[in-house]
Amino acid sequence: MADLAYLIPALPLAGFLALVVLGRRAGDPGAGWLATTAIGLAFLATLATFFELLGQDSHHREVTKPLFTWIAAGGFEVKAALLVDQLSITMALFVTGVGTLIHLYSVGYMKGDEHFPRFFVYLNLFAFSMLVLVLSDSFLFTFLGWEGVGACSYLLISFWFERDTAATAGKKAFVVNRVGDFGFMIAMFLLFSTVGTLTYNEVFEGLEGVSHAAIVAIALLLFVGACGKSAQLPLFVWLPDAMEGPSPVSALIHAATMVTAGVYLMARVSPLLAEAGGALTVIAVVGAVTALVAAVIACAQNDIKRVLAYSTISQLGYMFLAVGSGAYIAAVFHMVTHAFFKALLFLGAGSVMHGMNDELDMKRMGALRRWMPITGATFIVGWLAIAGVPPFSGFWSKDDVLLAAYDKSPVLWAVGLFTALLTAYYMGRQVFLVFFGDERWRREEQEGVHGNEPSRGRPEERSEAEPPAEGSHSEPHESPRLMTVPMIVLAALAALGGLLNLPFGKLKFLEHWLEPVFEEAEHKLAPGVEDLRLVLALVAIAAGAGGIALAYAIFMRAKRLNAFEPAVLQRGSGGFDDLYSFLVERPGRVIANFTAFVFDARIVDGLVNGAASVVRMGGSQLRKVQTGYVRNYALGVTFGAALLLGYALLRMGV
Amino acid sequence: MSLDGSWYLCLAAAVFTIGAVGLLVRRNVLVMFMCVELMLNAVNLTLVTFARMLDDIGGQALVFFVLVVAAAEVVVGLGIIVAIFRRRAGATADDLHLLRG
Numbered sequence: 001m002a003d004l005a006y007l008i009p010a011l012p013l014a015g016f017l018a019l020v021v022l023g024r025r026a027g028d029p030g031a032g033w034l035a036t037t038a039i040g041l042a043f044l045a046t047l048a049t050f051f052e053l054l055g056q057d058s059h060h061r062e063v064t065k066p067l068f069t070w071i072a073a074g075g076f077e078v079k080a081a082l083l084v085d086q087l088s089i090t091m092a093l094f095v096t097g098v099g100t101l102i103h104l105y106s107v108g109y110m111k112g113d114e115h116f117p118r119f120f121v122y123l124n125l126f127a128f129s130m131l132v133l134v135l136s137d138s139f140l141f142t143f144l145g146w147e148g149v150g151a152c153s154y155l156l157i158s159f160w161f162e163r164d165t166a167a168t169a170g171k172k173a174f175v176v177n178r179v180g181d182f183g184f185m186i187a188m189f190l191l192f193s194t195v196g197t198l199t200y201n202e203v204f205e206g207l208e209g210v211s212h213a214a215i216v217a218i219a220l221l222l223f224v225g226a227c228g229k230s231a232q233l234p235l236f237v238w239l240p241d242a243m244e245g246p247s248p249v250s251a252l253i254h255a256a257t258m259v260t261a262g263v264y265l266m267a268r269v270s271p272l273l274a275e276a277g278g279a280l281t282v283i284a285v286v287g288a289v290t291a292l293v294a295a296v297i298a299c300a301q302n303d304i305k306r307v308l309a310y311s312t313i314s315q316l317g318y319m320f321l322a323v324g325s326g327a328y329i330a331a332v333f334h335m336v337t338h339a340f341f342k343a344l345l346f347l348g349a350g351s352v353m354h355g356m357n358d359e360l361d362m363k364r365m366g367a368l369r370r371w372m373p374i375t376g377a378t379f380i381v382g383w384l385a386i387a388g389v390p391p392f393s394g395f396w397s398k399d400d401v402l403l404a405a406y407d408k409s410p411v412l413w414a415v416g417l418f419t420a421l422l423t424a425y426y427m428g429r430q431v432f433l434v435f436f437g438d439e440r441w442r443r444e445e446q447e448g449v450h451g452n453e454p455s456r457g458r459p460e461e462r463s464e465a466e467p468p469a470e471g472s473h474s475e476p477h478e479s480p481r482l483m484t485v486p487m488i489v490l491a492a493l494a495a496l497g498g499l500l501n502l503p504f505g506k507l508k509f510l511e512h513w514l515e516p517v518f519e520e521a522e523h524k525l526a527p528g529v530e531d532l533r534l535v536l537a538l539v540a541i542a543a544g545a546g547g548i549a550l551a552y553a554i555f556m557r558a559k560r561l562n563a564f565e566p567a568v569l570q571r572g573s574g575g576f577d578d579l580y581s582f583l584v585e586r587p588g589r590v591i592a593n594f595t596a597f598v599f600d601a602r603i604v605d606g607l608v609n610g611a612a613s614v615v616r617m618g619g620s621q622l623r624k625v626q627t628g629y630v631r632n633y634a635l636g637v638t639f640g641a642a643l644l645l646g647y648a649l650l651r652m653g654v
Numbered sequence: 655m656s657l658d659g660s661w662y663l664c665l666a667a668a669v670f671t672i673g674a675v676g677l678l679v680r681r682n683v684l685v686m687f688m689c690v691e692l693m694l695n696a697v698n699l700t701l702v703t704f705a706r707m708l709d710d711i712g713g714q715a716l717v718f719f720v721l722v723v724a725a726a727e728v729v730v731g732l733g734i735i736v737a738i739f740r741r742r743a744g745a746t747a748d749d750l751h752l753l754r755g
Contacts, residue, residue, distance in 0.1 A: 628754025630747045
């Protein structure tokens with residue numbers, strides 16, 4: 001059964017290998033089509049596997065497909081195998097599905113780029129790594145994919161490595177992720193030393209004998225890993241900078257798939273988390289705080305992609321809030337809908353940049369819906385979805401998350417609700433600034449006035465790839481069909497994604513589908529909370545509407561450009577970069593200075609130089625002995641002989 | 655009639671001392687060289703004497719080796735001295751201290 005599952009990661013791998021060999025020859029757009037075909041076929045394979053599982057009895061939908069013995073060292077053996085179950089197939093479905101759409105979009109978006117084939121090499125390698133991560137049946141094999149997507153993320157963020165900011169952003173992402181991976185690795189070491197295996201199912205069966213403290217430690221360390229990959233406090237600072245990568249990368253890796261790997265890991269180890277008690281509360285609190293902080297920072301961003309980046313962090317916070325509340329299904333549901341609408345929003349942002357000659361500052365945009373009707377319409381669908389307007393998908397999933405949070409603690413629910421209000425506000429701000437209002441790009445062109453905020457963005461993004469048109473601000477234009485079609489498909493998904501799991505009786509498809517995976521871990525809502533669903537939903541709708549109304553009042557009625565934008569939030573990572581510099585870089589610098597200029601210069605060099613000067617001084621004294629006068633040497637020989645003779649005589653006792 | 659072996663030994667000691675003192679006090683390279691030869695031959699004399707006294711032919715055999723080596727050494731030494739004479743006026747040992755430290 002499920003033999004097609006082998007094909008799911010194999011096809012992108014084949015695409016990757018083919019592109020490594022043939023990519024340059026396939027060129028533009030051949031390489032892009034090759035990559036799209038590879039991932040498209042993987043999507044079909046996933047779909048076929050999905051239907052095959054659907055045909056099975058609901059408790060026989062979990063299959064392990066062995067691949068090979070990866071590591072065999074004494075008592076330690078890791079078999080590489082694919083774990084095909086409801087959770088991994090759900091994840092694989094949207095990774096390949098959204099991935100295919102974004103590949104397609106990239107063929108249009110990257111057109112004319114010097115390194116067109118290289119882009120698709122990385123993209124297919126990413127898809128392969130992500131599918132390994134998702135489909136693996138053991139922590140170690142997952143970790144392989146985990147590191148693979150990290151490497152691809154690094155390669156794609158710094159895809160335009162000629163630009164300093166892009167190269168730096170890539171390094172930042174890599175380094176920050178190392179911190180998280182460190183937690184993941186220690187968790188694996190702990191697991192192996194306590195349970196003695198790294199295979200998911202064997203670990204979950206072997207948990208009985210393990211002390212509670214060890215389980216909590218493992219859960220928290222895994223969460224540290226998830227924090228790094230999914231950009232949660234305090235390790236979120238790399239994601240906003242990751243926007244230096246091309247927009248399809250932001251959509252695929254830094255919104256829809258890779259950053260949800262942390263949530264996926266948490267869902268995968270749900271039986272372990274169920275035993276870990278207090279760890280769940282930590283996860284919920286971190287998620288809620290991250291959601292709030294990122295949403296606040298998002299309100300002050302002017303860069304069209306950075307708003308979306310902070311929004312992604314905030315939405316990931318929701319997912320962790322759901323995980324921490326024991327609502328894994330809600331987390332996965334939100335993950336899926338978020339993949340739809342956030343990928344859509346990023347593709348829309350890419351399309352706007354495409355049509356505006358790579359302008360990033362939202363305050364130099366405006367009224368673009370008239371010039372880019374398809375981008376505008378789809379973006380607005382994405383906006384309504386993320387703002388939680390019924391009946392769009394985001395409303396349903398966010399509602400599930402908030403309900404679970406309310407059950408965990410009303411405080412967490414309140415934080416989530418306020419975040420929902422902020423979400424609606426900053427997304428409304430973005431939509432109004434970009435697609436409505438005045439044509440500020442035109443005014444600038446005529447008067448040569450720059451916006452009140454200098455763009456922190458990348459003024460010359462893709463300037464090499466695309467020769468600038470006549471003026472710096474020619475008329476915006478709609479993107480080619482290759483780009484708009486994926487956006488339309490994603491818009492449909494973002495609008496209708498809620499159908500996956502409507503909270504009415506038998507319409508909870510996703511819940512019924514995922515239930516066997518989470519049956520032990522899923523937290524049952526306290527009696528009475530389910531009845532509150534309608535009330536809570538109405539409150540959430542009110543919050544969303546309030547946020548949108550606030551944005552409307554400020555940016556459409558009052559036509560202001562600045563509101564709630566303290567300068568500190570516009571600094572790197574909303575001021576967190578400065579904080580980390582203060583906490584980490586400054587002491588590091590002090591220690592490094594001490595080591596370099598005191599310890600190394602004085603003590604290490606002192607020892608070496610001391611030894612050398614002893615030898616030098618001894619030598620300069622000894623050289624006086626060598627006079628060059630033969631008689632002195634002869635005298636030395638004579639005295640030496642006399643001494644030897646004297647010694648010999650003494651020994652003989654004469 | 656034959657002299658007692660100790661006479662020969664005393665003679666050898668005297669010759670050796672003359673050589674050693676000469677080497678230490680003279681400055682002329684050629685004379686110093688001859689002093690070295692004196693010392694060598696004093697040792698040879700000792701060897702022969704002991705060979706007779708102890709009735710062991712090995713001592714005499716060793717003398718031949720010493721003579722051969724001394725001859726070779728003379729060739730090298732005189733060669734160096736001739737080379738020095740060709741480059742400078744005299745051959746005073748104290749003037750030749752180029753190899754001092």
